[in-house]
Amino acid sequence: MLSRAQIKYIRSLTKQKFRNESKLFIAEGEKIVLEWLKSRERINIIIGTSEWLTKYAKLVSMHAEATCHIVDESTLSELSALKTPNQVMLVIPIPEPSPIPMNDNWYLALDGIQDPGNMGTIIRIADWFGIRSIICSPGCADIYNPKVVQSAMGGHLRVTVYESNLVPFLESIPIPKIAATLDGRSAYGFERMKKGILIIGNESKGVSEAVLEAATDRITIPGRGGAESLNAGVSAGILCALLLPC
Amino acid sequence: MLSRAQIKYIRSLTKQKFRNESKLFIAEGEKIVLEWLKSRERINIIIGTSEWLTKYAKLVSMHAEATCHIVDESTLSELSALKTPNQVMLVIPIPEPSPIPMNDNWYLALDGIQDPGNMGTIIRIADWFGIRSIICSPGCADIYNPKVVQSAMGGHLRVTVYESNLVPFLESIPIPKIAATLDGRSAYGFERMKKGILIIGNESKGVSEAVLEAATDRITIPGRGGAESLNAGVSAGILCALLLPC
Numbered sequence: 001m002l003s004r005a006q007i008k009y010i011r012s013l014t015k016q017k018f019r020n021e022s023k024l025f026i027a028e029g030e031k032i033v034l035e036w037l038k039s040r041e042r043i044n045i046i047i048g049t050s051e052w053l054t055k056y057a058k059l060v061s062m063h064a065e066a067t068c069h070i071v072d073e074s075t076l077s078e079l080s081a082l083k084t085p086n087q088v089m090l091v092i093p094i095p096e097p098s099p100i101p102m103n104d105n106w107y108l109a110l111d112g113i114q115d116p117g118n119m120g121t122i123i124r125i126a127d128w129f130g131i132r133s134i135i136c137s138p139g140c141a142d143i144y145n146p147k148v149v150q151s152a153m154g155g156h157l158r159v160t161v162y163e164s165n166l167v168p169f170l171e172s173i174p175i176p177k178i179a180a181t182l183d184g185r186s187a188y189g190f191e192r193m194k195k196g197i198l199i200i201g202n203e204s205k206g207v208s209e210a211v212l213e214a215a216t217d218r219i220t221i222p223g224r225g226g227a228e229s230l231n232a233g234v235s236a237g238i239l240c241a242l243l244l245p246c
Numbered sequence: 247m248l249s250r251a252q253i254k255y256i257r258s259l260t261k262q263k264f265r266n267e268s269k270l271f272i273a274e275g276e277k278i279v280l281e282w283l284k285s286r287e288r289i290n291i292i293i294g295t296s297e298w299l300t301k302y303a304k305l306v307s308m309h310a311e312a313t314c315h316i317v318d319e320s321t322l323s324e325l326s327a328l329k330t331p332n333q334v335m336l337v338i339p340i341p342e343p344s345p346i347p348m349n350d351n352w353y354l355a356l357d358g359i360q361d362p363g364n365m366g367t368i369i370r371i372a373d374w375f376g377i378r379s380i381i382c383s384p385g386c387a388d389i390y391n392p393k394v395v396q397s398a399m400g401g402h403l404r405v406t407v408y409e410s411n412l413v414p415f416l417e418s419i420p421i422p423k424i425a426a427t428l429d430g431r432s433a434y435g436f437e438r439m440k441k442g443i444l445i446i447g448n449e450s451k452g453v454s455e456a457v458l459e460a461a462t463d464r465i466t467i468p469g470r471g472g473a474e475s476l477n478a479g480v481s482a483g484i485l486c487a488l489l490l491p492c
Contacts, residue, residue: 237484
């Protein structure tokens with residue numbers, strides 16, 4: 001059971017202000033929750049239906065540090081930020097910021113990605129291609145927004161997202177810095193590279209002028225149809241598939 | 247001005263049932279609305295703030311067939327399916343179904359794509375790569391769902407989406423049929439092809455068994471990270487970038 005105050009508190013974590021204050025976020029959806037339970041990451045609270053918690057009792061018991069609450073589905077849907085019905089959710093501590101590792105082979109740099117769905121998709125792409133570090137400019141979508149957590153599909157467990165002004169970050173690493181733009185060289189003319197930083201810009205404004213100046217290359221995915229642009233997440237995926245070592 | 251009954255009627259178009267009955271759908275968001283206004287496609291109703299309609303009076307006047315309503319922003323936000331504030335929206339007739347053209351070079355076939363965001367993203371990808379026909383299995387997300395229209399970014403104007411059982415469609419065209427799966431040949435080992443049908447499966451179940459049997463190839467985007475899969479829209483984008491002629 002959860003008290004009204006506890007429900008209110010957990011619901012408040014759907015808002016960035018309260019996540020920042022409490023340093024906690026919510027993960028929900030069975031697949032994502034299972035990934036988190038299987039990881040050794042610390043979990044504060046596990047909230048699930050009695051049926052779900054019984055089914056996964058062994059996994060749940062591995063997290064002795066977590067408080068466990070049995071609730072009914074209507075309480076879960078009250079807590080949930082999702083539309084689809086849910087069996088379980090977690091309250092998880094937001095990790096302390098750490099310094100950006102300077103010897104990764106590939107990085108993604110995000111210059112003002114606003115849409116939580118795009119942010120989550122890009123974390124999932126990094127996770128798929130084995131990119132461990134994403135550098136976000138200040139003002140990107142909060143990566144602990146429930147929609148980001150949902151669309152990253154557990155990517156938060158393996159990909160670390162850092163916030164930094166992009167220009168000093170780009171200037172600090174002597175590897176190719178490739179900005180996705182609409183007026184760059186054709187992506188099909190690039191060789192795969194062992195190391196690099198792929199820069200993806202804001203959904204409507206693209207990569208900002210200062211960041212473009214710090215980039216070493218501009219890359220464009222050739223289009224032959226009528227669309228003005230591709231979605232930021234899709235562009236990131238295509239460029240990872242074309243530039244990273246196979 | 248709009249009457250309460252008109253507001254109720256337009257709001258009802260956010261629901262598939264009412265769209266099917268009235269054969270009308272909503273397009274909103276300035277960029278998308280401008281694309282529609284610039285096209286020669288028929289528009290039934292234009293609803294905008296006085297400021298917006300004045301700014302684009304010339305474009306609006308090209309659509310003499312449309313009824314024009316001046317409303318305030320609060321009425322627009324009442325009508326809107328979007329969270330972000332809006333200046334204008336359109337009510338547009340759903341085109342009559344037409345037979346699938348059999349001589350396109352490339353097609354996308356979607357086997358149970360459920361998420362409206364993915365559906366819209368895939369229409370936008372087709373539009374970017376110049377694919378004019380998408381064949382959806384019965385039960386895919388409705389392409390006139392406001393979220394689909396939003397994320398397709400005007401793609402509906404250039405890409406036609408057909409509903410058909412996929413197996414007979416695939417069997418009717420003698421070109422390569424490449425299904426995206428998690429156990430196929432590496433996408434990096436495929437040559438670009440002049441013609442083909444790229445098959446993208448359901449977000450959690452993938453391509454169904456019967457459709458896989460009708461395919462000529464299975465293709466996989468190699469991953470080196472920890473993610474279980476890539477988002478359906480991102481996969482479609484990557485495979486278009488790798489398979490279509492450059």
